[in-house]
Amino acid sequence: MPTFNAVQYHGAVTGWVPIIDAGNPATAPDFTIDMPFIITYTAVALGTVETRQMDNRVRVYPNPTVDYFKLALPSETDKSKTTISLYDMSGKMVKEFKVAEQYDISSLIKGAYMVKVKDGSTIKVTKLLKN
Known part of the structure; x- marks a missing residue:
C-alpha cells in the first residue's frame, strides 16, 4: 500500500521525502524497493x-x-x-x-x-x- 512507504533525507533544503515504490512485484520485480x-x-x-x-x-x-x-x-x-x-x-x-x-x-x-x-x-x- 502507498501509505506504507518509507522516507529518506535529502538535505536541509528538501528535507524528508517519501520513497515511492510504484513497482508491481508480480510483473516487474526490478522496480520494487528493498530497504536494509x-x-x-x-x-x-x-x-x-x-x-x-x-x-x-x-x-x-x-x-x-x-x-x-x-x-x-x-x-x-x-x-x-x-x-x-x-x-x-x-x-x-x-x-x-x-x-x-x-x-x-x-x-x-x-x-x-x-x-x-x-x-x-x-x-x-x-x-x-x-x-
Whole structure:
C-alpha cells in the first residue's frame, strides 16, 4: 500500500521525502524497493554478553530446507574472516563452516536452528528450519 512507504533525507533544503515504490512485484520485480533493516541488540547467555544484529540482507535459502542451505550476505562482508555457525535451540553449536556456495546439513536432525554469521566485526543472526 502507498501509505506504507518509507522516507529518506535529502538535505536541509528538501528535507524528508517519501520513497515511492510504484513497482508491481508480480510483473516487474526490478522496480520494487528493498530497504536494509538492521536491528542491533545485546544477548546475554550463561554470563556471556554478545552484541548481535538481525539484518534483512542476510538471507538463508531455501528455508525450510532438507539437506543444504545457501547464504546471501551483505556486500561489505569480509568473506576471508567470516565463519558460519549453526546452533540448535538449546544453544549448542552443531556445525561450523567457512564461506562456501552451499552448506551441507543432511546429518542434522529436523528442527529449528540459529545461524550466526561472524565476519570479524559483527555477528549477524537468522533462523533456519530443517525438515
